[in-house]
Amino acid sequence: MAERIEGLRLPRTQRRQQILAAAAQAFAETGFHGTSLADVATRVGVSQPGLLHHYPNKQALILAVLEERDEVQTHYLDELFRGQDPSVVDWLTALCARNVEQPELVRLYTVTAAESLDPAHPAHEYFQNRYQRIRGVIARRIVLDQEKGRFAPTVDPEGLASELIALMDGLQLQWLMQPPVDMCRLLEASLQRLAAGPDGAVGAVRQGGARRDG
Amino acid sequence: MAERIEGLRLPRTQRRQQILAAAAQAFAETGFHGTSLADVATRVGVSQPGLLHHYPNKQALILAVLEERDEVQTHYLDELFRGQDPSVVDWLTALCARNVEQPELVRLYTVTAAESLDPAHPAHEYFQNRYQRIRGVIARRIVLDQEKGRFAPTVDPEGLASELIALMDGLQLQWLMQPPVDMCRLLEASLQRLAAGPDGAVGAVRQGGARRDG
């Protein structure tokens, strides 16, 4: 029944953890502007000033949510491929498989990323940095793939990274909108097409992308 | 300097047109929840109750904006390809070229589509319908392409339609976020890869997709 017990005093870190979870839900559902501090406070089972005791204002709250989720996600992927050197295709496939288990997290990023296009949005700079960072991570992975002959050397890593991120973002939107859309199956179809095409493994060999190795 | 002339009386349709333009700007910048009627009214140069005289409430306003922009866009594409039968590739390329000239319109759809994931959002049903409709339009175009041997018959039209829409949506987001991202160039790269791959024109012939014709 999870009744609210007013005035119950919790240790700082535990309460902050509760708040982050509740805020993540709320912001995922209605975005930054559509969510009130009272919304979040009610979910936690605390008063609205009680909420502001832990995070000084609304902006600090949403930034804390985004950054905490980032850390968890990054840590997960680092652990999953520890000591390995996955191809972009494997890496993105794993990411998608992970995302499909966390629709709320995906929605948080889909909703707030679009909202943050406004330069006055509290997470504007955050998403500017986030996209550049992710593009870099994926581009580097593509370069490694090229060195192994998995892609033609003519492929532009930054460009392909943008395309792959775009594909994932767009599929996530449709998946959230109409869950029967099977985003990981569609991603895989695209990735296979990529690997089998003129810029992929087969094409790369044909075009000389793997000559260094042989 | 376009000063506001208070109390100036305009014909109904003209004022409504002004309002739609101003509202489109505002909603594109800050979404539905982030935009106040006073925002829009100020842009038009009218009082807030004066605005509500033309559209009874905020929900009616945003729906009017979305539907009007839809009509204009649909009409443009219909005219552009009147009497022709463009391939999906040509059709999407033209659409992207059009979009790149209208960042504000793209932003309106990017921002409100994500926001509308909330079932309580005023445009929730609108976007549910919009995505199904667009997917259908593109899927039908893919079927026509298959009949002409431009794609392998093994390709799932609905699935490929979802992928292409996803790619465009995602590229638009990155383009809006970091304008140096050249969304039409990246789209073209993807489309060429598609046409040159095992499911595209070449592959389709190899796999028998064009045998009916020859």
Add this chain to the structure above:
DNA sequence: GTCTATAAATCGATAGAC
């Protein structure tokens, strides 16, 4: 068609008691 005035609710944030 447009305005002023205003109702009624909600918002983010602060002050201060316990």
Add this chain to the structure above:
DNA sequence: GTCTATCGATTTATAGAC
């Protein structure tokens, strides 16, 4: 660490004059 009380600003929407 949490609460009640409250301020001040903002929000959507309505009433009624011109």
